[in-house]
Amino acid sequence: MSTLTVHNKLHEDFSQNSGAGPAALRPLREQAFARFAATGFPTTRDEAWRFTSTRALTQVDWQRADQQAQSQLDDLKATVAHHALKDVAATTLVFVNGFLREDLSQRRLPAGVRLLSLADAAQEDWFSEYYAVADAETASALPALNTALADSATVLVLDAEARLENPLEIIHLSCGISPHRATFPRTMVVAKPMAEATVLETFIGSGGEAYWQNSVSQLHLADGARVTHVLAELATEQAFHTHATFAHLSRDSKLVSENMLIGGALARNDIHVNLNGPGAEAHINGLFLGHARQHLDNHVVVRHNEPHGCSFQNFRGILDDKAHGVFTGRIFVAQDAQKTDSAQSNRNLLLSDEARIDTKPQLEIYADDVKCAHGATTGQLNQDALFYLQSRGMAPDAARNFLIYAFAHELIEKLAIRELREHLEAVLVERFGQAGALAPEA
Amino acid sequence: MLEIKDLHVNVNGKPILKGLNLTMGEGEVHCIMGPNGSGKSTLSQVLAGRDAYEITGGSVTFRGKDLLEQEPHERAGEGLFLAFQYPVEIPGVSGNQFLRAALNAVRQYRGEDELDAAQMMKVFRERAKQAKIDLASLKRSVNEGFSGGEKKRNEMLQMAILEPRLAVLDEVDSGLDIDALKIVSDAVNAMRSAQRSFLVITHYQRLLNHIVPDHIHVLVDGQIVKSGGKELALELEEKGYAWVEEHTNTVAG
Ligand SMILES: Nc1ncnc2c1ncn2[C@@H]1O[C@H](COP(=O)(O)OP(=O)(O)O)[C@@H](O)[C@H]1O
Numbered sequence: 001m002s003t004l005t006v007h008n009k010l011h012e013d014f015s016q017n018s019g020a021g022p023a024a025l026r027p028l029r030e031q032a033f034a035r036f037a038a039t040g041f042p043t044t045r046d047e048a049w050r051f052t053s054t055r056a057l058t059q060v061d062w063q064r065a066d067q068q069a070q071s072q073l074d075d076l077k078a079t080v081a082h083h084a085l086k087d088v089a090a091t092t093l094v095f096v097n098g099f100l101r102e103d104l105s106q107r108r109l110p111a112g113v114r115l116l117s118l119a120d121a122a123q124e125d126w127f128s129e130y131y132a133v134a135d136a137e138t139a140s141a142l143p144a145l146n147t148a149l150a151d152s153a154t155v156l157v158l159d160a161e162a163r164l165e166n167p168l169e170i171i172h173l174s175c176g177i178s179p180h181r182a183t184f185p186r187t188m189v190v191a192k193p194m195a196e197a198t199v200l201e202t203f204i205g206s207g208g209e210a211y212w213q214n215s216v217s218q219l220h221l222a223d224g225a226r227v228t229h230v231l232a233e234l235a236t237e238q239a240f241h242t243h244a245t246f247a248h249l250s251r252d253s254k255l256v257s258e259n260m261l262i263g264g265a266l267a268r269n270d271i272h273v274n275l276n277g278p279g280a281e282a283h284i285n286g287l288f289l290g291h292a293r294q295h296l297d298n299h300v301v302v303r304h305n306e307p308h309g310c311s312f313q314n315f316r317g318i319l320d321d322k323a324h325g326v327f328t329g330r331i332f333v334a335q336d337a338q339k340t341d342s343a344q345s346n347r348n349l350l351l352s353d354e355a356r357i358d359t360k361p362q363l364e365i366y367a368d369d370v371k372c373a374h375g376a377t378t379g380q381l382n383q384d385a386l387f388y389l390q391s392r393g394m395a396p397d398a399a400r401n402f403l404i405y406a407f408a409h410e411l412i413e414k415l416a417i418r419e420l421r422e423h424l425e426a427v428l429v430e431r432f433g434q435a436g437a438l439a440p441e442a
Numbered sequence: 443m444l445e446i447k448d449l450h451v452n453v454n455g456k457p458i459l460k461g462l463n464l465t466m467g468e469g470e471v472h473c474i475m476g477p478n479g480s481g482k483s484t485l486s487q488v489l490a491g492r493d494a495y496e497i498t499g500g501s502v503t504f505r506g507k508d509l510l511e512q513e514p515h516e517r518a519g520e521g522l523f524l525a526f527q528y529p530v531e532i533p534g535v536s537g538n539q540f541l542r543a544a545l546n547a548v549r550q551y552r553g554e555d556e557l558d559a560a561q562m563m564k565v566f567r568e569r570a571k572q573a574k575i576d577l578a579s580l581k582r583s584v585n586e587g588f589s590g591g592e593k594k595r596n597e598m599l600q601m602a603i604l605e606p607r608l609a610v611l612d613e614v615d616s617g618l619d620i621d622a623l624k625i626v627s628d629a630v631n632a633m634r635s636a637q638r639s640f641l642v643i644t645h646y647q648r649l650l651n652h653i654v655p656d657h658i659h660v661l662v663d664g665q666i667v668k669s670g671g672k673e674l675a676l677e678l679e680e681k682g683y684a685w686v687e688e689h690t691n692t693v694a695g
């Protein structure tokens with residue numbers, strides 16, 4: 001298999017380290033690595049990867065980032081402080097190159113809420129069932145590679161009716177000088193009945209070298225649980241980031257999934273949502289902002305397996321220069337999933353003639369009493385609106401920026417975490433125009 | 443204040459304005475009446491600087507400067523305001539955000555200090571009160587989902603806040619019920635002053651019961667064919683546009 005002859009270092013890494021760690025993990029890791037070895041990286045021949053080539057990713061002999069390569073603690077602190085939430089007393093976990101850094105982290109957990117290490121989680125009775133499920137859910141073997149190589153994880157367990165008031169913030173930082181460093185961040189949220197939590201995962205990097213983060217998040221929502229999962233992908237523009245979120249929703253549970261693809265030369269975000277109990281509800285929203293030659297791919301698969309579920313997808317993209325955006329959203333409604341209510345919307349704004357978007361809805365409906373709406377639009381800035389703004393005194397650039405802001409703002413204003421809204425508005429200004437015209441609501 | 447001389451404008455190669463002349467002084471209210479398709483909106487869009495129109499001849503001077511040389515935002519800075527016949531919806535930003543950006547842009551052009559959000563709010567309140575218009579619409583996205591009347595009222599609110607020297611109102615009365623019409627015309631009347639001129643463009647004589655102009659001009663087929671005092675409106679109402687058109691034809695023939 002060509003993939004493995006190229007990826008010698010990952011292979012070596014696996015053979016040397018698979019024996020380490022908790023016994024419960026070993027068979028799962030071995031299966032997962034075997035899966036990756038047999039399947040390799042996805043290619044554009046795979047339907048789910050039609051618009052995204054992993055060629056550049058496969059040409060590097062990736063090596064697991066090491067702890068030694070970390071920069072000075074002061075630099076790290078500054079980087080983390082720049083990205084961390086400031087005004088909520090959150091629990092913050094900082095992973096540097098895949099290693100949890102307690103010296104940069106802080107914990108404020110209420111009763112009934114626990115954070116487990118991967119080793120401790122492996123002792124829980126639900127563990128092997130939940131942990132491996134990710135690998136089977138997608139045709140891509142990238143999540144399996146994460147399972148094989150992740151040797152730390154954030155496992156958030158919420159007891160029944162426990163409530164995490166402030167967000168749990170997880171910062172995944174890749175840093176160092178190695179141009180081939182790869183990390184395998186892993187997060188699990190296990191919310192028991194009626195539990196509630198918001199989890200923010202921020203992916204950042206430092207330095208001008210290429211690096212790869214191949215991450216997986218798993219969300220298990222028991223009956224009536226409510227989980228908001230926010231993904232802020234702020235990788236450097238040389239970086240590769242492949243991520244997959246797998247959510248399992250039991251009866252009457254509610255998931256809000258918010259996905260911001262901002263950085264990365266290549267960013268691919270898979271979101272697999274399974275509505276496995278009646279009355280489950282999922283809101284899956286995303287904003288992707290591409291410029292230069294960025295490639296940003298959103299891949300959403302929602303499976304309605306039980307009746308009376310609802311799911312709403314709302315994705316917006318803004319693409320400038322030669323950026324390439326992808327949105328593919330699949331809604332599957334099983335025969336038993338009567339009274340499903342689902343909607344999907346993808347709207348894109350192209351700011352340059354060379355920017356490109358591929359958007360493709362896919363509906364697969366086996367029930368007969370369902371509502372399934374979908375729509376996609378792609379356009380440029382509205383000339384009538386530009387003129388209207390200019391006639392009110394705004395210079396052409398300011399008017400353009402104002403409309404870009406307005407387009408993104410419709411999505412941003414609904415985001416769960418206020419500081420993230422502000423951060424995104426700043427990114428908009430930085431990327432697509434000068435600050436002058438943008439006037440966030442006071 | 444405004445001097446339009448022999449203005450010729452084409453749209454997609456087709457002549458629409460065919461030698462239009464109009465002179466307005468400070469503080470004057472002029473009304474242009476004309477049938478559908480006579481070029482009323484073309485005139486107002488050309489004054490505001492829409493680039494889809496090709497100016498093939500003539501000149502426009504506004505407050506001593508060549509208007510046609512200026513970019514749309516510069517015209518706004520100089521004190522021109524157009525109330526659109528069809529105001530544009532801008533989802534995603536509130537009227538407050540929109541007007542803050544607009545007023546600060548205009549202030550910057552005029553060399554005035556920018557205002558912060560609190561100062562803005564104070565200005566908005568004062569001016570809305572003066573124009574007797576409710577500010578509530580500014581909390582909503584600009585014109586999104588507004589009824590026809592709400593849109594026109596919102597244009598008047600923008601006018602009150604931006605304090606133009608010349609306001610061009612393109613069919614600000616069309617499609618309004620009598621209550622909305624009263625709100626709109628009350629706003630205009632409240633804002634009349636010796637320093638501010640209005641060019642009120644309408645299809646219907648009804649508006650002139652509420653806004654009494656100093657001068658009335660009749661626009662037919664891209665030219666002003668008749669000008670007079672407010673009594674001209676009554677004559678028009680009685681005899682209809684056909685009368686002017688006939689009249690022009692006999693004069694021309
Ligand atoms: N953008 C345009 N493209 C083509 N024709 C136009 C356009 N705008 C105006 N026209 C034509 O110009 C003429 C005058 O239009 P307009 O100025 O809108 O008239 P009014 O406002 O008096 O009803 C009409 O015949 C109209 O069809």
Ligand SMILES: [Mg+2]
Pocket residue numbers: 482483484527612613
């Ligand atoms: Mg018109």
